[in-house]
Amino acid sequence: MSEQSIPIIKDEKTGSEVYVSKRILEQRYLIPISRIKDFFDNLKDGKVTATKCKSCGTIYFPPKADCDRCMSSSMEYIELKGEATLVSFTVVRVKPSTFSSFADYAVGIGRMAEGINILAWIDEDLSRIRIGAKMRLVVMSRKVDNTISYFFKILGHE
Amino acid sequence: MRRVAILGAGQSRFGKRTDVRLDELAWESFREAMVESGVTQRDIDSFIVSTLGGWSAEVLPAVVVGEYCGLTPKPTMRVEAACASGSAAVYQAYTMIASGHAEVVSVIGVEKMSESSTPTTVELIGRAGNYFWEFENYGMTFPAYYALYASSYMNRYGATEEDLALVAVKNHYYGSFNPKAHFQRRISVDDVMKSIYVADPLKLLDCSPITDGSATVILASEESVKKFTNEPVWIRGIGAASGTANLSKRDNFLGLEAARKAADDAYKQANIERPISKLDLVEAHDCFTIAEVMAYEDLRLVERGEGYKLIKEEQTYKGGKIPVNLSGGLKAKGHPIGATGVSMIGELSKQLLGRIGGERQADIKHGWALAHNVGGTGHYAYVTILSLDKNGDVL
Numbered sequence: 001m002s003e004q005s006i007p008i009i010k011d012e013k014t015g016s017e018v019y020v021s022k023r024i025l026e027q028r029y030l031i032p033i034s035r036i037k038d039f040f041d042n043l044k045d046g047k048v049t050a051t052k053c054k055s056c057g058t059i060y061f062p063p064k065a066d067c068d069r070c071m072s073s074s075m076e077y078i079e080l081k082g083e084a085t086l087v088s089f090t091v092v093r094v095k096p097s098t099f100s101s102f103a104d105y106a107v108g109i110g111r112m113a114e115g116i117n118i119l120a121w122i123d124e125d126l127s128r129i130r131i132g133a134k135m136r137l138v139v140m141s142r143k144v145d146n147t148i149s150y151f152f153k154i155l156g157h158e
Numbered sequence: 159m160r161r162v163a164i165l166g167a168g169q170s171r172f173g174k175r176t177d178v179r180l181d182e183l184a185w186e187s188f189r190e191a192m193v194e195s196g197v198t199q200r201d202i203d204s205f206i207v208s209t210l211g212g213w214s215a216e217v218l219p220a221v222v223v224g225e226y227c228g229l230t231p232k233p234t235m236r237v238e239a240a241c242a243s244g245s246a247a248v249y250q251a252y253t254m255i256a257s258g259h260a261e262v263v264s265v266i267g268v269e270k271m272s273e274s275s276t277p278t279t280v281e282l283i284g285r286a287g288n289y290f291w292e293f294e295n296y297g298m299t300f301p302a303y304y305a306l307y308a309s310s311y312m313n314r315y316g317a318t319e320e321d322l323a324l325v326a327v328k329n330h331y332y333g334s335f336n337p338k339a340h341f342q343r344r345i346s347v348d349d350v351m352k353s354i355y356v357a358d359p360l361k362l363l364d365c366s367p368i369t370d371g372s373a374t375v376i377l378a379s380e381e382s383v384k385k386f387t388n389e390p391v392w393i394r395g396i397g398a399a400s401g402t403a404n405l406s407k408r409d410n411f412l413g414l415e416a417a418r419k420a421a422d423d424a425y426k427q428a429n430i431e432r433p434i435s436k437l438d439l440v441e442a443h444d445c446f447t448i449a450e451v452m453a454y455e456d457l458r459l460v461e462r463g464e465g466y467k468l469i470k471e472e473q474t475y476k477g478g479k480i481p482v483n484l485s486g487g488l489k490a491k492g493h494p495i496g497a498t499g500v501s502m503i504g505e506l507s508k509q510l511l512g513r514i515g516g517e518r519q520a521d522i523k524h525g526w527a528l529a530h531n532v533g534g535t536g537h538y539a540y541v542t543i544l545s546l547d548k549n550g551d552v553l
Binding site: 011013014016018021029031061062087088089090091092093094095096097098099100102105107109116117118119120121131132147149 | 174176177215275277278280281284285288289290291292293294295296297298299301302305306307308309310313354355356357358359360404405406407408410411
């Protein structure tokens with residue numbers, strides 16, 4: 001943009017003149033986790049946990065503080081065994097802008113031994129991933145952004 | 159409940175519309191719908207604006223559009239159901255009229271996606287699911303969500319990437335005859351196969367584009383219809399359903415449960431038992447090629463696992479068993495999120511009245527058409543059934 005006082009430029013693709021807004025907004029969310037804080041404490045200890053309703057026994061993943069079935073809010077945390085089968089997956093190549101610094105990554109849905117599904121990255125050579133693969137859910141710190149979360153590792157193929 | 163009819167419809171040219179603001183874009187379709195229907199602002203009781211937004215500047219699009227279109231101080235609201243916002247807005251207008259609360263309601267769908275950069279838009283659509291559990295740490299994108307369905311579907315039923323590409327080839331073929339389509343050039347299976355992978359197995363040409371556009375329909379009660387037109391198109395059923403926010407909560411990735419529920423509900427209202435022999439044409443939500451294949455099955459045009467064979471046999475071209483997306487679909491016509499459902503319903507009303515003409519005009523034998531509009535990845539689903547006849551069958 002030149003020194004002119006009206007911020008108008010030509011759109012590179014279409015050639016239309018557009019007004020470039022000067023109001024740049026940075027947005028970062030502060031997401032409450034108080035009611036499922038134990039999940040994150042457990043994660044820090046290397047364990048992935050689901051919540052289980054003490055009243056009706058329903059298991060929730062992602063963990064929930066409230067049971068919508070029986071209206072109880074009395075939950076216990078159960079550690080998942082980590083055994084999973086790959087139901088489906090994709091490799092994300094065109095990434096969201098906030099993931100632009102990452103190499104291409106595989107995301108899969110794993111069916112856990114407990115009968116629930118989990119969506120997570122699959123930490124594996126991208127060409128070796130097949131539907132039906134036996135996997136293990138592990139807690140790791142991701143190198144690129146030092147975030148501790150849960151990821152799948154492939155054990156072998158059926 | 160009163161019967162509700164479509165009096166007229168309009169659509170802007172779809173594409174990268176850096177030449178117009180949101181309100182100017184909305185006016186293009188609203189003006190056309192007023193001209194077609196003979197309705198003026200004075201006749202309209204209320205207007206509903208469907209937009210997802212986030213990528214465009216205006217935070218209150220309904221009032222900005224209302225002021226520009228000369229509709230202030232009519233009551234309004236913005237309706238959001240992701241990519242099904244347009245159908246959700248039509249549903250809202252329908253219930254207002256059917257209940258006797260309004261006589262004439264305009265639905266204006268508009269989306270101005272090109273005001274933000276492509277990576278920002280990819281980011282925002284990727285957040286459309288469950289942000290906290292599936293986006294924050296795992297960077298899902300909209301193509302990636304549908305790719306989970308494509309991988310699972312191909313693995314289960316033996317469909318190939320080439321089979322999916324046939325959907326893009328068909329929709330670009332019809333887009334080439336639509337002067338308002340974002341893409342008006344034909345493509346080959348080879349073009350699709352050579353395009354870059356976006357989220358395996360989906361490639362760039364399996365995906366609908368980021369599009370700006372607007373579409374309007376004007377609806378009226380059966381009592382008010384005759385004041386404006388002798389050629390109304392009747393809304394005979396609207397089915398709607400929702401799906402879980404987290405994809406991990408779904409039982410399988412072979413079809414969209416919400417779309418199936420919405421379709422069954424709409425068929426029941428319209429008393430349709432064998433849709434493939436009653437519908438003259440369908441506008442289906444082909445945000446990705448896999449989505450159209452699943453739509454064939456979710457709409458019960460074919461059995462589960464048979465959808466890809468329908469396109470392989472070219473049965474969804476004109477002259478086939480059931481023409482789908484003669485507009486070019488989201489794939490070639492473009493997918494301006496909030497305008498898409500309104501555009502489908504408006505397009506079908508013109509199809510039923512024989513006003514499309516040329517290569518894209520369907521043969522209207524029964525007088526029935528269906529719009530299948532999905533929001534997010536089966537997060538929302540709306541199925542709207544239109545007919546030339548108010549009560550019984552035509553012909």
